[in-house]
Amino acid sequence: MSILVNKDTKVIVQGFTGKEGSFHAEQCIAYGTNIVGGVTPNKGGQEHLGKPVFNTVKDAVNTTGATVSMIFVPPAFVADAVMEAADAGIELAVIITEGAPVRDMQAAKAFAVKHGMMTIGPNCPGIITAEECKIGIMPGMIFKKGNVGLISKSGTLTYEGANQVCKEGFGITTAVGIGGDPIIGLSYKQLLPMFEADPETEAIVMIGEIGGDLEIQAAAYIKENITKPVVAFIAGQTAPAGKRMGHAGAIVSGGAGTAKEKMEALEAAGVKVVVSPAEIGKAVAEVLKKK
Amino acid sequence: MNIHEYQAKQIFAKYGVPTPRGIIANTPSQAMTNAQELGGKIWVVKAQIHAGGRGLGGGVKLAKSLEEVKTLAGEILGMQLVTHQTGPEGKLVQKVYIEEGADIKDELYLGVVLDRAKEMPVIMASTEGGMAIEDVAHNTPEKIIKVAVDPAVGFQGFHGRELAFGLGLAKEEQGKFIKFAAALYKVYMENDAEMIEINPLIKTASGDFLALDGKMGFDDSALGRHPDIEDMRDISEEDADEREASRYGLSYISLDGEIGCMVNGAGLAMGTMDTINYMGGTPANFLDVGGSANAETVAKGFEIILKNPNVKAIFVNIFGGIVRCDRIANGILEATKLVDVHVPVIVRLDGTNAPEAAEILKNANIPNVIAATDLADGAAKAVAAAKGE
Numbered sequence: 026m027s028i029l030v031n032k033d034t035k036v037i038v039q040g041f042t043g044k045e046g047s048f049h050a051e052q053c054i055a056y057g058t059n060i061v062g063g064v065t066p067n068k069g070g071q072e073h074l075g076k077p078v079f080n081t082v083k084d085a086v087n088t089t090g091a092t093v094s095m096i097f098v099p100p101a102f103v104a105d106a107v108m109e110a111a112d113a114g115i116e117l118a119v120i121i122t123e124g125a126p127v128r129d130m131q132a133a134k135a136f137a138v139k140h141g142m143m144t145i146g147p148n149c150p151g152i153i154t155a156e157e158c159k160i161g162i163m164p165g166m167i168f169k170k171g172n173v174g175l176i177s178k179s180g181t182l183t184y185e186g187a188n189q190v191c192k193e194g195f196g197i198t199t200a201v202g203i204g205g206d207p208i209i210g211l212s213y214k215q216l217l218p219m220f221e222a223d224p225e226t227e228a229i230v231m232i233g234e235i236g237g238d239l240e241i242q243a244a245a246y247i248k249e250n251i252t253k254p255v256v257a258f259i260a261g262q263t264a265p266a267g268k269r270m271g272h273a274g275a276i277v278s279g280g281a282g283t284a285k286e287k288m289e290a291l292e293a294a295g296v297k298v299v300v301s302p303a304e305i306g307k308a309v310a311e312v313l314k315k316k
Numbered sequence: 317m318n319i320h321e322y323q324a325k326q327i328f329a330k331y332g333v334p335t336p337r338g339i340i341a342n343t344p345s346q347a348m349t350n351a352q353e354l355g356g357k358i359w360v361v362k363a364q365i366h367a368g369g370r371g372l373g374g375g376v377k378l379a380k381s382l383e384e385v386k387t388l389a390g391e392i393l394g395m396q397l398v399t400h401q402t403g404p405e406g407k408l409v410q411k412v413y414i415e416e417g418a419d420i421k422d423e424l425y426l427g428v429v430l431d432r433a434k435e436m437p438v439i440m441a442s443t444e445g446g447m448a449i450e451d452v453a454h455n456t457p458e459k460i461i462k463v464a465v466d467p468a469v470g471f472q473g474f475h476g477r478e479l480a481f482g483l484g485l486a487k488e489e490q491g492k493f494i495k496f497a498a499a500l501y502k503v504y505m506e507n508d509a510e511m512i513e514i515n516p517l518i519k520t521a522s523g524d525f526l527a528l529d530g531k532m533g534f535d536d537s538a539l540g541r542h543p544d545i546e547d548m549r550d551i552s553e554e555d556a557d558e559r560e561a562s563r564y565g566l567s568y569i570s571l572d573g574e575i576g577c578m579v580n581g582a583g584l585a586m587g588t589m590d591t592i593n594y595m596g597g598t599p600a601n602f603l604d605v606g607g608s609a610n611a612e613t614v615a616k617g618f619e620i621i622l623k624n625p626n627v628k629a630i631f632v633n634i635f636g637g638i639v640r641c642d643r644i645a646n647g648i649l650e651a652t653k654l655v656d657v658h659v660p661v662i663v664r665l666d667g668t669n670a671p672e673a674a675e676i677l678k679n680a681n682i683p684n685v686i687a688a689t690d691l692a693d694g695a696a697k698a699v700a701a702a703k704g705e
Contacts, residue, residue, distance in 0.1 A: 100537060126538035128467070128508050131435055135468060164637030164668050179583020181635045184667060185691065188635070205582065207432050234583055237432045260586035263571075263593045264602070267401075271567045271582025271604045273537065274432070279450040284590075301594045302587035303692035 027154035027199040028174065028219040028226075029117060029143075030093060034158050037085045037115075038063040039106045040097035040122075042073050049097065049121070049162050050074055056159040061089040082113035092116045095151065095160045103147060104129035111140040119160045120146035120210070127273070130208045137210070144210030148272070150180040150202035161202065171196015173309055174220035176213055177232035178205040178272070179260060182302055186230050186258075189306025195313065198226045205234060205272030213243035221251050228254045228313050230305060231296070235261035236274045236282045244290035254312035255296045258305055259284040317534045319548045320364040322413040324530035327507065327545075333499045335527045338415035340364070347389030348382050350414040358417030361388040363409040366553040368448070368531070369399035375409060378417070385414060410552065418526055423516035424483060425449055425460075426497065428504040430511075436464045437504055439497060441479045445516030471501040489523060496525045507545060508538030557620055564616045565606050573598025574702045576621035576630040576659075578614065580605050580639075588633045591691060597699035600627045605634075610643075615651035622657065631698035632663045633691060641665040641673035649680050660701040662686045664694035 030036075036053070040046040041063020051074055054060050062077040062085050069080030079085040082094065094115045098106045103125040110118045118137065125147045137144050145152055151161015155168040167184055169191045177183040183202050190197060201216055203209050213231055220226045229251070233240040240259060247255055262284040264270045266277040277283050288298045299308050325335045339350035351359045363375030370376050375397045379385040389412050398406035423445030431438035441461045444452045452459055461482030463475045476494030485493055496517075504512050513531040520526060539546050551559065561568035567582065571589075575597050579585035582604045589599035601621060605613050614632070621627055634644050644665055652661070661684055665673040677687045686701070688694030 101540065124537045126508055126541075127430060127510070127535045128505065128538065131430075131467060134435065135466075162637075167637075167667060177583070179581055179587075181579075181581025181584035181637075182587055184635045184637055185584055185587070188666065207430055208435050232583065234586060242433075258587070260583045260590060263589045263599060264586055265569070265571065268569050268602075270569065270586055270602055273535075275582060275586070279453065301591040301692070301695075302584070303591055303690065303695070 026223050026225040027157065028216070028223050029199065029201070030152055030154050030158045030160060032057065032157040033059065034093055035059055035061045035089060035091040036093045036095055036160055037061060037082070037089065037091040038095045038097065039082065039110065041065050041078060042068055043097060046097035047074065050095070052165070053095070053159050056165040058158045058160060061091050082109045082115065086113045086115065093160060094118045096120045096122060098122060100124040100126070104133040107133040107144065108136045111137045111142040115142055117143045117145065119151050120144060121149065121151055121162055123148040125206070127207050130206065134208055134210060145201060146204045146210060148206050149204030150183055152199065152201045154199045155197045163200070163202070167191065168200060169196040172198060172225055172227040173230060174198050174223065174226040175200035175230045175232070176216050177202055178234050179232060182232045182258070182260060185302050186232055186305045190230065190309050193306045193310040195309060198223060205274050207237065207274040212239045214239070214246050217243065217246060217251055221253055226253065228256065228309055230309060231255055231257040232302070233257065233259045233287060234272065234275050235259070235264055235270065235284050236276045238282065240287040241290045244294040244296065247291070247296060248294035254315070256305060256308040256312060257291045257296045257298050258302050259287045259298070260302070262300070317536055317539060317545070317549060318366045318553070319532050319545070320366065320411070320550065321362065321530050322364055323548045324512070324532040325527065327503060327532065328527055328530055331499045331503045333496060333503060333527055334525060335530065336415050336418050338413050341389060341412050341414055342410070344386045344390040344393065347412055347414050348386040351379070351382050351385040354414065354416045356416050359385050360415045360417060361385060361392060362413040362415060363392050363395070363397050364411040364413055365397055365402070365407040365409055366550070367399050367401040367407060369401055370397065373397050373399040375399070389414070407553070418518060418528060419521040420518045421521050422519040424519065425452070425515045426500065426517045427511065427513040427515070428500060428509070431464055434464045436466055437501070438462050438464045439475065439479065439501060441483055441497070443483055445518070449513070449515065465501060467505060471498045489519070492523070492525055507542060508535045509533065510535045557623060561603070561616070561620050564613060566613060566617060566620070567602070567604040568620055569602040570624060571599050571601050572626070573600045574626055574628045575698050576600045576624070576627040578603050578605055578617045578621065578630065578632045580634050584633065584635060588631065588691070588695070591695040592631065592699060595695045595699045597695070597702055600624055611647035611650035611654070614647050615654040618651055618655040618657055622655070622659070627659060629659050629698050629701035630657070630661045631694055632661060633694055634665050636665060636667035636669065636673070640669040641667055642669045642676055645673035645676040649676070649682070652682060652685065657684065660684045660686060662688050662694050662698045662701060664688040664691060666690060
């Protein structure tokens with residue numbers, strides 16, 4: 026079992042024939058992801074990486090029955106691509122593109138929600154169900170199949186966390202990189218219940234960072250609803266206030282969104298909070314042994 | 317990206333957000349000419365730097381004669397203005413804004429920011445104008461009125477009424493204020509602003525509302541479609557090293573510790589700083605070399621880190637994914653040839669082909685390059701090296 030995606034999930038790629046889209050689609054196919062085609066306007070009818078190319082998402086969905094789209098289009102066109110996917114009946118859009126304007130994502134997400142489409146990202150590594158389906162840019166080989174679910178705002182911390190979990194002898198069910206932009210799609214609060222309901226997931230790793238209050242919302246949700254052990258790390262304890270730390274949303278503004286307040290809220294919700302990402306693997310081993 | 321008060325007011329004016337009249341000056345005599353041109357008997361000389369609290373720091377002064385405008389401008393121009401937002405070194409004032417004096421009856425606050433939880437812009441208003449809004453939010457949160465506006469429908473009458481009644485405005489004042497707030501919302505949306513703050517927004521004796529101050533920040537990702545705003549960029553307000561780093565696709569922020577950090581990914585970069593701190597060391601910087609760390613970006617990273625004289629050791633922490641570690645290892649070796657790295661460099665490479673990378677570093681046998689097995693090991697070795705152990 027897993028959440029959201031598995032080996033049977035039919036995936037299309039928007040921005041399929043571009044440099045990034047091509048490179049990563051090829052890697053996903055090699056991993057075993059069931060990529061059934063792609064979309065690039067005016068290239069419909071061609072074949073790329075052995076898969077059909079369509080002019081519109083609607084054509085792609087009607088022909089292939091795809092339910093998930095992986096989006097690689099350039100930042101200025103991301104909102105358009107997301108809305109096209111939603112309009113075509115895609116159920117989940119995974120937005121890899123970095124640098125999409127906030128105003129565009131606001132509109133695109135509102136439109137997606139209205140059409141019942143879930144989104145992941147933007148500016149994220151994507152989602153991977155270990156040894157089944159990789160939709161994104163993460164290195165597939167570090168995700169061994171196992172019993173730990175992972176949710177992270179950061180790409181490389183996702184890899185760091187998954188790698189440690191695997192080195193401790195455990196593995197990953199599904200890992201979701203949710204991105205660190207000010208407006209993102211699925212967040213901890215929506216993903217935690219999915220892991221709670223997944224019979225194979227026995228523990229959850231949650232990696233957050235400074236800025237916004239998604240981790241605080243997650244803490245409140247965990248306290249009331251999550252019975253599985255949760256390990257958390259919040260990046261940016263040493264980040265200066267008022268400075269944007271790489272991710273557009275990673276900023277402490279007006280004294281709000283600090284790592285300290287997030288760590289305290291999570292601890293109060295019964296989460297095992299580690300102060301360094303180097304401790305994630307050990308903490309997972311500890312909570313799983315206790316079980 | 318942030319802009320100066322006078323630039324924000326230029327944008328306000330385009331949208332019909334009322335402001336006092338003013339003219340920018342670079343010299344004291346120009347300041348006096350400006351005042352003459354504006355006319356009147358009272359002028360305000362305002363330092364233009366990207367920081368709040370200018371008044372308290374002595375960067376905003378009232379002049380009652382043209383001569384005084386000149387004298388005050390002479391004092392303010394060239395000063396290192398220190399405010400609670402500039403740090404102890406302050407900021408050099410290179411421009412002053414000469415503005416006509418206003419007859420202030422009341423001071424309010426009005427701002428627009430993104431409410432990340434609601435995923436909509438929120439307009440914030442308060443009767444506590446002239447005070448730091450963070451303090452008002454902390455001490456008397458009930459004195460801040462917040463109205464979220466759904467961009468799908470835009471600013472509606474009810475948004476305006478909620479703000480006007482919340483501020484306790486008299487019936488005859490409401491219309492003007494609502495028009496003001498609606499125009500400000502338009503400024504925010506159409507320019508891809510990240511935040512706008514008018515503090516204070518004043519009510520004059522004649523019943524008008526004026527933006528006495530103006531602060532605007534923009535969404536960097538949207539600047540491509542606003543060349544007019546990009547033109548307002550003041551490079552002298554930005555950190556030179558941060559700017560140079562960004563030209564090479566690196567994200568750099570300098571801090572006051574001793575251990576230089578070079579990491580791929582913003583989250584891991586913060587996590588590395590946190591780990592160094594946890595192990596008893598102090599990070600000298602945040603540096604994200606991005607997804608495709610190669611010899612050139614690593615060399616540039618070393619160069620920028622080593623500009624900081626406090627750096628006693630460098631911790632290179634890379635989690636190689638799609639980019640294989642053996643390639644990164646070769647890149648690091650090449651970079652050490654391009655840049656004179658005179659401090660110990662602790663290298664941790666994990667992920668794809670990590671064992672091969674370790675072998676490459678070992679065989680190269682460079683005296684000040686120390687290999688580490690994982691994040692904890694690397695951080696510990698960096699902390700020890702910085703202490704001279």
